[in-house]
Amino acid sequence: MQKIVSNVSSQIYTKVAKPILFKQKPDIVHDRMLQAGSRLQKISSFRYFMHGAFAYENSVLEQEVLGIHFRNPVGLSAGFDKNFELPPLLKSIGFGFMEGGSLTLKECSGNPKPWFYRLPKSQSLVVNAGLANQGVVKIVKRLKSYPKNTFDDFPLNISVAKTNSQASATDADAIDDYAGSLEYLKKSGIGKIITINISCPNAYGGEPFTTPKRLDQLLRKVDKVNLSQPVFVKMPSDLAWPAFDDLLNIIIKHHVAGVTISNLAKDRKNIKLSDPLPETVKGNLSGKPVWDLSNNLIRQTYKKYGKHLVISGVGGIFSAEDAYTKIKLGATLVELVTGLIFQGPPLIGQINKGLVALLEHDGYKTISEAIGVDA
Numbered sequence: 001m002q003k004i005v006s007n008v009s010s011q012i013y014t015k016v017a018k019p020i021l022f023k024q025k026p027d028i029v030h031d032r033m034l035q036a037g038s039r040l041q042k043i044s045s046f047r048y049f050m051h052g053a054f055a056y057e058n059s060v061l062e063q064e065v066l067g068i069h070f071r072n073p074v075g076l077s078a079g080f081d082k083n084f085e086l087p088p089l090l091k092s093i094g095f096g097f098m099e100g101g102s103l104t105l106k107e108c109s110g111n112p113k114p115w116f117y118r119l120p121k122s123q124s125l126v127v128n129a130g131l132a133n134q135g136v137v138k139i140v141k142r143l144k145s146y147p148k149n150t151f152d153d154f155p156l157n158i159s160v161a162k163t164n165s166q167a168s169a170t171d172a173d174a175i176d177d178y179a180g181s182l183e184y185l186k187k188s189g190i191g192k193i194i195t196i197n198i199s200c201p202n203a204y205g206g207e208p209f210t211t212p213k214r215l216d217q218l219l220r221k222v223d224k225v226n227l228s229q230p231v232f233v234k235m236p237s238d239l240a241w242p243a244f245d246d247l248l249n250i251i252i253k254h255h256v257a258g259v260t261i262s263n264l265a266k267d268r269k270n271i272k273l274s275d276p277l278p279e280t281v282k283g284n285l286s287g288k289p290v291w292d293l294s295n296n297l298i299r300q301t302y303k304k305y306g307k308h309l310v311i312s313g314v315g316g317i318f319s320a321e322d323a324y325t326k327i328k329l330g331a332t333l334v335e336l337v338t339g340l341i342f343q344g345p346p347l348i349g350q351i352n353k354g355l356v357a358l359l360e361h362d363g364y365k366t367i368s369e370a371i372g373v374d375a
Helices: 002-021 026-040 046-056 085-092 136-144 171-188 212-225 241-251 288-305 320-329 338-343 346-362
Strands: 063-065 069-071 074-076 099-105 114-118 124-127 154-162 193-197 233-236 259-260 310-314 332-335
Touching: 002 212, 026 085, 026 114, 046 085, 046 346, 074 346, 085 099, 099 136, 099 193, 124 338, 136 171, 154 171, 171 193, 193 212, 212 241, 233 241, 241 288, 288 310, 288 320, 310 320, 320 332, 320 338, 320 346, 332 338, 338 346
Parallel strands: 074 099, 074 332, 099 154, 154 193, 193 233, 233 259, 259 310, 310 332
Antiparallel strands: 063 069, 114 124
């Protein structure tokens, strides 16, 4: 029955809802989706229906990662739910975890809109949001307002960045900005994982902490906060392996448990697109343009640092086969946003169900057995 509902829902989204939504500007669709979702998720019967219709559960997909239980390895990536407005809804449609944010110490309105531009044939979005969020204080208050069982079997990963403003442009000010958010999160006791986002390409001052010396300075400060949660670092996609490896060599010297690979693709000249992209459209690319970049970095990171760092794989996941590819290259967890936008809520359950079939075909009894087999 669930399979029928999921297939029908997928067809309705693809053939009816998506054409209507894609005729509207993506910024408007995103805002309306957040507004509607935040209201509907308060209705328990609606959450129950969504879970029954879309979520797929199987013990084969369960893992204990860094002492945290995950029902399945498929999570929401940062950038979609910037202010953590949809955790109950995201849990109900079958995500195994979510990464919200990135949040910053101070509220930030982000870059001038539009923030998003669709590239449908390329299965990508151009993103230029600029770390828009309501700030750590307001976001923590919202997170505390949810029912206590919201994050049971649904680990919350909080992405933290520096505030997008001139006041946080110097290295010292930016590091203090990160630390201020982390201290507040520590005091609040919120979140199972904390991710340090060093690779947002759309903020004032660029990405200063994607160089070894500056990253070392930032992580020294993060170490001093002494977080109880495992810490991840969100990595850039556009570095060649030697430069990427230099960053990893710094990361393993600090209290960092994992890396998220990777952020948006920036170099348009080296990316083949199937859609025209006007030069006037600002931002960087999500989805399939990140696919090869992230996969290559996941594979090489796992080969060299697989015993030291947990990898969360991001970039271009639109199917169970896509998620499985990243897992076999070394990702313990996977995250997506663009696939959800292009294919709708049924995709999450379809990926998880497909993963079980792929694991069974290859003779694996658990998802953990497949991690890194192709690295």
